[in-house]
Amino acid sequence: MCIDHSVLTVKADAPFLYVRPGHFVIVGGDRDHIEQGDWWMGQVIFCEGSARHPKIPSLFQVADVDSGAIKWINADEVTDVIWSMDGWPTSTPIYEKHKG
Template sequence: MSVDHGVYDSPDSERPIFLDVAPGMTVIVKHDLQIGEKRDKDWWMGQVIHCGGAARDPKIHNLFQIADVDTGAIRWVNADLVSHILPATD
């Protein structure tokens, strides 16, 4: 029998920020350096377009589609690269 030792249910660990991300939010993303890119930035800001669910639990998002606010480029981002959620402005 297998036992699921989930990392999110531990009361001792801090809740990962990506669990609270939803479409329409503005987030800060750690820059994931791609092959051939210059190391000229550590992070970028984007608006979340889509949140993809994990196979085990669709309510837990593990992949986001985010539009870079500077360039307009739309990127697929692993959830653990989201470092901050910016407050909404009304």
């Protein structure tokens, strides 16, 4: 009988791949910044794709929920997406054309 002793590794998608306008996001860099309280929450207003891959977001226009300030951030600055109000993302990227 063969037994597989390999370690299962699951690579999760980057959280920014599923962000759409209206979503709430946590912006704050790495884990050290979050533990120090150096993070903020914002609501996404607009998603901008890159020149090479226009369907993959590279910049977000985000409104800070505390101050109301509107900021442009790089997509990799999003450390988490708040899914509790709108459910989990589908398995396909958000920029897939809607069938209708």
